[in-house]
Amino acid sequence: MAESQRYRKTYPISWDQLHRDSKALSWRLLDRDYFKGIVAVTRGGLVPAAIVARELDIRLVDTVCVFSYNWQDHQGEIEILKSIDHSGEGWLIIDDLVDTGRTAESVRKMLPKAHFATVYAKPAGRPLVDTYITEVSQDTWILFPWDSESQFVQPIIGMKQGPA
Numbered sequence: 001m002a003e004s005q006r007y008r009k010t011y012p013i014s015w016d017q018l019h020r021d022s023k024a025l026s027w028r029l030l031d032r033d034y035f036k037g038i039v040a041v042t043r044g045g046l047v048p049a050a051i052v053a054r055e056l057d058i059r060l061v062d063t064v065c066v067f068s069y070n071w072q073d074h075q076g077e078i079e080i081l082k083s084i085d086h087s088g089e090g091w092l093i094i095d096d097l098v099d100t101g102r103t104a105e106s107v108r109k110m111l112p113k114a115h116f117a118t119v120y121a122k123p124a125g126r127p128l129v130d131t132y133i134t135e136v137s138q139d140t141w142i143l144f145p146w147d148s149e150s151q152f153v154q155p156i157i158g159m160k161q162g163p164a
Helices: 015-029 046-055 102-110 156-161
Strands: 009-012 037-042 061-069 075-082 091-098 115-121 131-135 140-143
Touching (some): 015 046, 015 091, 015 115, 037 046, 037 102, 046 061, 061 102, 075 102, 091 102
Parallel strands (some): 115 131
């Protein structure tokens, strides 16, 4: 399937919204068992993991480094750049998003006993995570704040009149 057909919608996330949603994830995780540490899935899970670590007062934060997307929004083969050498028992995995589930599946195999939480989830990957905050449709591209920047947008009236 072509990427233009795969993603028909865009859901932009601001830094403020990401912070609120990550804090909401912390609230949802608060009633779980004690976590001895967090494993952030890089790179997308780094910011939510920092917020959750602060909110749950978890000082031990590690990473698994997994590569599957390139800058042109195409999913490639899963490449593990850094692994973890324990089962994950008592640990919390944090990622920004579970999409198709390919990355989550790789991380689950690596840390089968960990609790897996994401801020955002799509239907194809949702069964692979234990906790998430917001579900979006499979055909939606989530535009994270680290992938975008603010810029001037012409007022609507100016679009009707044409470029200056």
